[in-house]
Amino acid sequence: MRELKLLCAADLHLDSRFEALPEETAKKRREGQRTLLFKIAELAERHGAQAILLSGDVFESGAVSADTQAAFIKAFGAVNMPVFVSPGNHDPYSSSSVWARMHLPENIYVFKSEKIECVGLDDLNLRIWGAGFENSFCRPVLENFNKPRKTDGVFDVMVLHGDVCAGKSDYNPITRRQLEDSGMDYVALGHIHTRSGLERAGETIFAYPGCTEGRGYDETGVKGAYLVTVSEAGVKAELLPLGGVRYEIITVDVSGGDVLEAVKAATVELSDNDYCRIILKGECEELPDATALRKALAGRFAELQLRDETVEKRDVWAQTGHDSLAGVFLAKLRREYDAAVSEEERRLVELAAHYGLAAIESGCEK
Numbered sequence: 001m002r003e004l005k006l007l008c009a010a011d012l013h014l015d016s017r018f019e020a021l022p023e024e025t026a027k028k029r030r031e032g033q034r035t036l037l038f039k040i041a042e043l044a045e046r047h048g049a050q051a052i053l054l055s056g057d058v059f060e061s062g063a064v065s066a067d068t069q070a071a072f073i074k075a076f077g078a079v080n081m082p083v084f085v086s087p088g089n090h091d092p093y094s095s096s097s098v099w100a101r102m103h104l105p106e107n108i109y110v111f112k113s114e115k116i117e118c119v120g121l122d123d124l125n126l127r128i129w130g131a132g133f134e135n136s137f138c139r140p141v142l143e144n145f146n147k148p149r150k151t152d153g154v155f156d157v158m159v160l161h162g163d164v165c166a167g168k169s170d171y172n173p174i175t176r177r178q179l180e181d182s183g184m185d186y187v188a189l190g191h192i193h194t195r196s197g198l199e200r201a202g203e204t205i206f207a208y209p210g211c212t213e214g215r216g217y218d219e220t221g222v223k224g225a226y227l228v229t230v231s232e233a234g235v236k237a238e239l240l241p242l243g244g245v246r247y248e249i250i251t252v253d254v255s256g257g258d259v260l261e262a263v264k265a266a267t268v269e270l271s272d273n274d275y276c277r278i279i280l281k282g283e284c285e286e287l288p289d290a291t292a293l294r295k296a297l298a299g300r301f302a303e304l305q306l307r308d309e310t311v312e313k314r315d316v317w318a319q320t321g322h323d324s325l326a327g328v329f330l331a332k333l334r335r336e337y338d339a340a341v342s343e344e345e346r347r348l349v350e351l352a353a354h355y356g357l358a359a360i361e362s363g364c365e366k
């Protein structure tokens, strides 16, 4: 059975400014971003891909450093396969853009306008369709696109930067109906930074691989590229992690007492390249010592943000029988607690005591 393998990546945002970081760290992050290009190229070769599809926002802006241009050319000029680029809203194509200025190797093809064009790869029995942003905004390029006449044994694949939505967007809005009517076997998308998994519109399969590396706590988790396999039997996609910097927000229940051990256990997967926001939760007899925790974890992550949302553990029954509203309330509940026939019932009564006490203490007792 004929099978086509495509390495699909998008939203690399190379040369991001990383404004929130110190300049030296930001520079390192930009260097790190460039290594992702080589990782993508290496994975494409290792997995036997027949083409690399880059669905836009390869660069953060039109100001692309010489180092980044050189890395792009070196990484993808060296692969033994064609590379297709659909410029996005961050790196649109124009005659003065970096896409036009770079001396690209022959195997790299950039779609240059909002009008969809087709590149036939006869030896692969493959047609690659695509378009590119010409500005920061883009009209719906799939509107009025005429489904190509299918040729037996030839796959039709599109590479596109755009916004799959109900139809209203300034960034090449794409409707599911248009995808369904496109006649494509697969549409490799870019623009949405969270990977989508494979989606279907009629006979057309499409996906966003998401951004290649997190740049903030709104882009958490493992990021990567998709290895997409297209065959007569259907389309499959496998996430290939690129190993870049990772952001995570992790809630750690530290009720058990040993805060450091609980945090360590919750973060085993993270490396010292990663950015970590830890939210401490739970009831503690002693509130966590943030300074000591920071000290103990120094150097463990590229960044550690700590948020302490723990509450002090208290004996909810301490005021039982006191000459106060709380005392009377607790005495009444305590009788129910002692008479409870199951652990679950006791737990519920204790919860009621907690809530009632909190309500009384927050000002109901006048």
Ligand SMILES: [Mn+2]
Binding pocket: 011, 057, 090, 191, 192, 193
């Ligand atoms: Mn983007």
